[in-house]
Amino acid sequence: VGNSPVLTCPHNSNISLLTWKISPSVGGPCSLSYRADQNKINRTNCSDSMNWQFRPDREPALEIRQVGIDHEGTYTCEVAAREGNFHKTYHLTVLVPPRLTLYRDEHGNPVCEAAAGKPAAQILWVPESNSTSREEGHDNGVVSVLSKFTACSTNVTDATCIVSHPAGNQSKSIAC
Numbered sequence: 001v002g003n004s005p006v007l008t009c010p011h012n013s014n015i016s017l018l019t020w021k022i023s024p025s026v027g028g029p030c031s032l033s034y035r036a037d038q039n040k041i042n043r044t045n046c047s048d049s050m051n052w053q054f055r056p057d058r059e060p061a062l063e064i065r066q067v068g069i070d071h072e073g074t075y076t077c078e079v080a081a082r083e084g085n086f087h088k089t090y091h092l093t094v095l096v097p098p099r100l101t102l103y104r105d106e107h108g109n110p111v112c113e114a115a116a117g118k119p120a121a122q123i124l125w126v127p128e129s130n131s132t133s134r135e136e137g138h139d140n141g142v143v144s145v146l147s148k149f150t151a152c153s154t155n156v157t158d159a160t161c162i163v164s165h166p167a168g169n170q171s172k173s174i175a176c
Helices: none
Strands: 006-008 014-026 031-036 040-044 050-053 061-064 073-081 084-092 099-104 110-115 123-124 132-137 143-148 158-163 170-175
Touching: 006 073, 006 084, 014 050, 014 061, 031 050, 050 084, 099 158, 099 170, 110 158
Parallel strands: none
Antiparallel strands: 006 061, 014 031, 014 073, 031 040, 050 061, 073 084, 099 110, 110 143, 123 158, 132 143, 158 170
């Protein structure tokens, strides 16, 4: 989330028609087309966050500014040229790093929350304990995970919550 990836297309100096076909996971499709004979770009149902990058000396490319969950989906570039037709397909998956919070519940037990991540984060405790955890899915595809540390005792004075996620790992410690 928030990055601006550039998706490239097969380069050919004799392009007559180039089309990006975008099928998002949520919402309707859109397309961007370029006709060389008319030097014309046509945009159909695409948001302004999708920028056409086309220069004769470079591969035709599509930049997606400030990627959000709604950009997730399939992106296909189709090129028609004298040498034939070419295509390249990307399957864009958007990762959302969770927000980590660590606090004590009303009984003094440490609680670790990895909020609004995509995919769901994994929560581990150090020292290891028989922790209880639950997941809550949200309408926009993100997931919050809540884990309660249950091993506080006279032998255990601190607990460390470790959140494992493809967008990056995080950890926080709290006194029992």
